[in-house]
Amino acid sequence: MRNNLYQEMKKFWYQKKPLWGILILFILMYYSLVTSHHNERDVIQLFGASQWTLIILVTISSAFMTMEYRDNTIVTMLYKSSNRFNIYFSKIIVLVLYSVLLSFCGVIFTILEAAFSHQLLTVNVLRALLFNTFGTLLYSVFIVTLSLLLISLVKIDAIVIVIGLMLGFLGATFSNILMSLFHTWSRAIRWNPLNMIYVINQLSDPKYFKYSSLSNLELVLGTVSYAIIFLIIGYWTFKKRLV
Amino acid sequence: MLSIKNVSTFIEGKKIIHDVSLHIKPGEIVGLIGPNGAGKTTFMKTILGLTKFTGDISIDEQSVTENNHQALRKVGALIEHPAIYPFLTGRQNLLLYSESNSDLEEIISTLKMEKFIDKKSKDYSLGMKQKLGIGIALLNNPEFVILDEPMNGLDIESTIMIRDVIRKYAEQGCMFLISSHILGELQKVMTQVVLLRSGRIILNRSMSSLNQDSSKKYFVQMDKINLVEDLLNHNNIQNQRVGEYLEIDAQNIDLMQNLVFQNGLYLTRLEPEKLNLEEKIVRILSDKEGSNNEE
Numbered sequence: 001m002r003n004n005l006y007q008e009m010k011k012f013w014y015q016k017k018p019l020w021g022i023l024i025l026f027i028l029m030y031y032s033l034v035t036s037h038h039n040e041r042d043v044i045q046l047f048g049a050s051q052w053t054l055i056i057l058v059t060i061s062s063a064f065m066t067m068e069y070r071d072n073t074i075v076t077m078l079y080k081s082s083n084r085f086n087i088y089f090s091k092i093i094v095l096v097l098y099s100v101l102l103s104f105c106g107v108i109f110t111i112l113e114a115a116f117s118h119q120l121l122t123v124n125v126l127r128a129l130l131f132n133t134f135g136t137l138l139y140s141v142f143i144v145t146l147s148l149l150l151i152s153l154v155k156i157d158a159i160v161i162v163i164g165l166m167l168g169f170l171g172a173t174f175s176n177i178l179m180s181l182f183h184t185w186s187r188a189i190r191w192n193p194l195n196m197i198y199v200i201n202q203l204s205d206p207k208y209f210k211y212s213s214l215s216n217l218e219l220v221l222g223t224v225s226y227a228i229i230f231l232i233i234g235y236w237t238f239k240k241r242l243v
Numbered sequence: 244m245l246s247i248k249n250v251s252t253f254i255e256g257k258k259i260i261h262d263v264s265l266h267i268k269p270g271e272i273v274g275l276i277g278p279n280g281a282g283k284t285t286f287m288k289t290i291l292g293l294t295k296f297t298g299d300i301s302i303d304e305q306s307v308t309e310n311n312h313q314a315l316r317k318v319g320a321l322i323e324h325p326a327i328y329p330f331l332t333g334r335q336n337l338l339l340y341s342e343s344n345s346d347l348e349e350i351i352s353t354l355k356m357e358k359f360i361d362k363k364s365k366d367y368s369l370g371m372k373q374k375l376g377i378g379i380a381l382l383n384n385p386e387f388v389i390l391d392e393p394m395n396g397l398d399i400e401s402t403i404m405i406r407d408v409i410r411k412y413a414e415q416g417c418m419f420l421i422s423s424h425i426l427g428e429l430q431k432v433m434t435q436v437v438l439l440r441s442g443r444i445i446l447n448r449s450m451s452s453l454n455q456d457s458s459k460k461y462f463v464q465m466d467k468i469n470l471v472e473d474l475l476n477h478n479n480i481q482n483q484r485v486g487e488y489l490e491i492d493a494q495n496i497d498l499m500q501n502l503v504f505q506n507g508l509y510l511t512r513l514e515p516e517k518l519n520l521e522e523k524i525v526r527i528l529s530d531k532e533g534s535n536n537e538e
Contacts, residue, residue, distance in 0.1 A: 007339050015330050067328070076326040076379065079291040080340060082312050242254065243293050 004081055004090035012094050017063065021056040021098075022105050028052040029106070033113045043114050043121070044128040049106030050136040050200045051169075054143050056102060058164025061095050061147035062157035069155070074243050088235045092144055099140035103133050131204035138223045139200050142193075143167070145227045149234030152241060171197045176211055190214055196223045244268055245290070245387055245418055250298035252282075252289045252442075259285045260296070260442045267387070267418045267435075272409060274433035275422040276524070282442040283422045287322055287389050290420070291315060302387055319385035321393060325376025329365035333375050336364060342383045350378045353408055355401075369396030377405060387418045394428050406432050430520040438524060446527060453523055461496050462488045464512035465503070474502055490516075 012018060032047040068074040081087050110129065114121055143164065150160040175194035179186045189195075190213040198212035199219040212219060245267040252260035259282050267273050275283050289296045292307045292315065300307040305314035327336045333356060334347075341347040351360050354374050359367065364375060373396045380388050390409075394402050409419060409432050423429045429436075436453060438446035464487055465471055472489060475482045480499055483490040491499055493515070503510060518526065 010335070010339060011328060011331070014328075014335060071326065071328060072322075072324055073326040073328060075288075075291070075293065075322050076320070076340070078293055079312055079315050079318065079320060083310055243288070 001086045001090065004086040005093060007077075008090040008094045012064065012098070015064075017060055018098055018101075021060055021102065025049065025052050025056060025102060025105060026109050029109050029113060033117060040119070040125055043110060043119055043125055044132055044204055045201065046106045046110045046129065046132060046136075047113055049103075049110065050132065050139075053099065053102045053106060053136055053140065054167075055165060057095065057099055057140055057143050058147050058167075059161050060098065061144050062151045062160040062164070064091060064095065065148055065151045066155070066157040069243075078243060084239050085235060088148070088238050092148060092231065095144040095148075096141055099137060099144065103137050103140070106136070107133055128204035132200065135200040135203040138220060139197060141227045142196060142223050142230070145230035145234060146193075149230045149237065152234050152237035167194070167197070172211065179213065186213060191222060193226050196226055199223045244303060245420075246299070246301045246304075247290065248299040250289060250296055250300060252285055252294050252296045254285065254294060258442070260289060262298070263439075263442075263444050265437060265444065265447065267420065269386070269416040269418055270413050271435055272413050272419040272421065272433045273435045273437055274429040275420055275437050275439060276424075276426060276429065277422075277439035281439045283439055284323060284391055285442075286439060287320070287391055287420065287422065290389060291318070291320055291322070317383070317386040318389070319380035319382060319387075320389040320391075321376045321380045322389065322391045324395075325372040326379065327364050327367075327372060327375055329363070331364060332362060333360040333364050333367070333371075333378075336375060337378060337382060340379060340382050346383060350381055353381075354378050355404065370398060370401055373397055374401065374405075377408075381408070381412065385412075385417060387420075388412065390419065390421045392423055393421060394423060394425060402428065426520045426524075436520070436524070438528075446524065448527075453520075453527075459493050459526070460516040461491050461493055462512070462514055462516060463491055463499070463510060464488050465508060465510050467508060470506075471503060471508060474506060474508075475499060478502060488512075 029047040029049055029052065032042065036042045036047065068077060077087055078084065107129065111121065146167075147160055147164060150163055151157060154160065171194040175192055175197075178192065178194075179189050182189055195212055195214065196219065198208050198214070199222075202208035202212055202219055203216055206216070209215070214222060245265070247263060247265040250260060250263045251258055263286065265273075275286070277283050285294060288294050290300055290307065292300075292309050292312050295309060302314045302318065307314045327333075331339075334351070337347050337350065351357060354377065356371075356374055356378065359371050364372065367375065373393070377390065377393055380390060393405060397405060406428075409421070413419060421429060421433065430450075433450060435449050436446065437444055462485070463471075468484075468487065468489065472482065472484060475489070475491070478498075480495050480502070481492060496513075500510070
């Protein structure tokens with residue numbers, strides 16, 4: 001496991017894509033800053049960093065797995081590793097660590113951009129910002145496990161990226177449509193995976209409850225449970241995949 | 244020692260390798276040959292625990308299973324094409340798997356990769372990639388190495404060098420399983436030949452035995468060749484005139500010599516037919532098919 005983690009870390013950083021991801025995050029957050037109304041809400045929502053982080057994560061996660069099949073390196077990885085779980089789990093750990101780094105960069109960029117736009121960072125704003133970051137981190141684990149599951153199933157990173165983008169931009173809307181269309185089953189439908197995206201904003205802003213219909217604790221538990229389910233199914237699919 | 248007993252491989256429910264058994268001892272270089280689609284690569288992947296299989300595979304009495312690769316700790320492999328990350332340099336690719344720095348430097352110098360090892364491998368030629376792939380397989384002093392078409396893309400100089408490297412490792416006790424469609428190239432290094440066809444081993448022979456028993460014809464040269472030809476025909480000994488020579492079946496050679504001496508004639512040359520590996524194998528296979536048909 002230690003060897004696998006070491007290898008994955010090295011491969012990940014030598015790719016340069018992660019550095020590009022951080023740069024793109026900064027550019028997109030700056031774009032949000034210049035096009036926003038410069039209010040407190042923008043700071044709490046990290047100038048859209050949560051959404052951008054998810055898109056960057058989906059893109060990098062899917063590429064991080066597909067390269068192994070494209071370059072035939074999966075063969076060496078598989079026989080050199082004592083079992084397949086170590087490979088799969090190491091990739092997830094590296095990607096989750098990257099999401100932590102992206103979130104950290106998101107917070108730093110937010111503070112810099114807030115200072116740049118002369119916005120006051122009160123204790124309440126900072127607390128809300130940190131809750132938002134925690135929510136983003138939780139949802140990042142959900143997205144990473146889902147991306148690796150999808151790549152094990154469909155094998156084409158472009159499809160996984162499209163699904164990721166749809167989740168990022170349309171997931172919440174689609175979940176709301178589902179709940180309003182099937183109102184009588186809403187107690188069950190509110191647990192659908194698309195609804196978990198509210199974990200990003202609801203932890204800092206309880207008003208989102210009217211959209212998610214789940215309490216904060218339920219959202220956290222739901223997100224973690226889905227991440228575990230995706231991890232198990234993803235690993236099972238990866239294990240069965242032919243090389 | 245590598246021990247493969249009654250191994251069958253299944254891919255998507257279809258049986259690709261049929262009940263194969265094979266043993267490789269330390270220092271042996273086994274050449275795996277067979278037509279396209281014979282199952283060579285699948286067989287190699289099976290040994291590496293990458294496919295679903297039944298039967299037993301063990302390396303130094305430690306079992307290899309699909310989910311347990313502990314026995315493969317001292318195994319190196321190059322399967323299909325070199326498994327290298329294009330965004331890494333050659334050295335970084337080696338470093339991913341290397342357990343010791345001195346071993347890594349030795350591999351670089353043995354395979355003469357100093358000139359390009361610190362360049363990004365996406366800019367490598369096919370030959371350079373192939374050398375790096377072989378380098379990865381030879382890292383950490385392996386006890387068993389699997390090489391699938393190792394000479395692909397290599398120039399003559401590199402081919403000779405790789406051949407020498409394989410011999411050197413084998414002398415130190417390393418076992419090799421090498422597949423190649425260039426039989427002549429394999430012939431120069433292998434100590435044992437295994438022929439796979441439709442997922443079955445149809446020939447498993449040491450090179451020395453293959454060299455010993457496959458001469459079925461002799462070529463004879465003598466002064467009065469027309470006279471000898473008549474003599475043989477008269478005694479119903481099958482022969483065929485090939486220019487200045489007479490081609491005679493090995494089983495009749497003693498009979499022919501007796502006749503020649505009894506008639507006061509002298510042979511000037513007697514030599515067994517020299518076949519290359521390909522011709523020998525074709526002959527063995529045709530004999531096998533013949534005996535199967537008779538059964």
